[in-house]
Amino acid sequence: MPLIARIERALTTHLEHLDSPNAPPKLIKAIHHAVFPGGARIRPQLCMAVALACGDDAPELTDAASAAIEMMHCASLVHDDMPCFDDASTRRGQLAVHKAYGEPLALLSGDALIVQAFLCLVRVKHIHLERSMELMRVVADSVGAPNGIVAGQAWECESRVDLGEYQRAKTGALFVASTCAGAIASGADPQAWRGLGEALGEAYQVADDIHDVMGDAQQLGKPVGQDAQHGRPSATAALGLTGAIKYFERLIQRAVESIPAGPGQNSMQILVQKESERLVPRQVIAHSLALSS
């Protein structure tokens, strides 16, 4: 089964618990709106690809970890789009949750998704209790304070911000959790896969900064120019557009080189290169480098 189909199935399965006659119907709809249709699902893809490279001997745990990570990501998008942050009207090419269902249900569906993410890991058959517990620790650390997504977003409320710290928390942490979780789900050492998550996470954030400057809102599925508008630190502000593109290329190179030797090395390198092309197409890089030379 292709990774993306397996991810959609895992998400659907782990959200089925919400379909209760006792549940408030609009909340359940808002949660589904936040999760489907998805974006690139790059974080759960990474988690599953690493798990497969490590043998994937507990596929239900891999599915649960991948679903949990994507739910955390979706929760962060829903809250980030709210009026008190980006006040973004669109996300993934459709109305943002707060625009479709109102602010109260946007806030609550984000909260529910955070809790649901943990429930994915709690409800899976517990053949490997230690792995489940370690997965929860890794996912929780990557979302909460002091070093996860929430801390990353909170840096936007500080007057003095370290760009690296901000990006590591806001974007990098969940990428690192994705690669580490794939390893943990399969009983492998997560440290060997940390470097891949770190390099890809930073590459993804730099790509996002690049798109925010030069992107097409329709293609991106969300508004552009948000960083400058909100005075947020960004790689393009720090390095210029060409500098940011060069830095992105170096990060992808670092990601490829960090992949541990083994049976999954080749397919993982292909996934990283494909993702790199999707994030910043080669023609954009060539065009930018030609202009700067």
Next chain:
Amino acid sequence: MPLIARIERALTTHLEHLDSPNAPPKLIKAIHHAVFPGGARIRPQLCMAVALACGDDAPELTDAASAAIEMMHCASLVHDDMPCFDDASTRRGQLAVHKAYGEPLALLSGDALIVQAFLCLVRVKHIHLERSMELMRVVADSVGAPNGIVAGQAWECESRVDLGEYQRAKTGALFVASTCAGAIASGADPQAWRGLGEALGEAYQVADDIHDVMGDAQQLGKPVGQDAQHGRPSATAALGLTGAIKYFERLIQRAVESIPAGPGQNSMQILVQKESERLVPRQVIAHSLALSS
């Protein structure tokens, strides 16, 4: 050690992980503002009292569960006070988090507290992995959808609401989780303690409705008249003030009778009676019943 001192110590210990030089300082301050000083800490008191009645053979787990439950409660208060819900300016006698730190940090500190609650249970020494996992399930179910606090708050966004369903989710669920978690932390059967949590949860909600009609904002530490102002279903709206007070008395009686026989029965009955007097003082009951007779 008195329960309340043990709870404050558990909360302090489990929030120490946030004090990192890499953490955004305002977020950490906002989280502390949300948790300290506390209200009556009735949920963690219930959890600890049940654990003690069941032998409390894993006190670190009891502490972690109690801290997790109180953090979930604090998170729900922070989000509930935000402008898109109650828009309340005060809480526990001080500024609400969104008034003291702004909406973005209120939203994020609530998110961080939800994650931190799970981390309490993940970080505790894992002598009893099955108990930890079961505690996470019980706490998560009581906060998320379809039956937890988040679902309860989401009923406020529906045009047709069942009062019982709404109150069971918004308030009852975390009370049930509190008594059940105390039993689980000590390796006892949570079902025997479910009735106590249900009766007290409903009593607490009814008392809150009573205070919202007749309360003193300063004594309550938060604004009054919120239910009528927001058109929310309430026991006083359904039964009238005297009817609500009589119903409260029956619920306290049911709570007392539900306490399982055993070494902790007597001290638990005293705790329930003390809490009942704190929630709706006897003079209020006597005055109301005199008026209605």
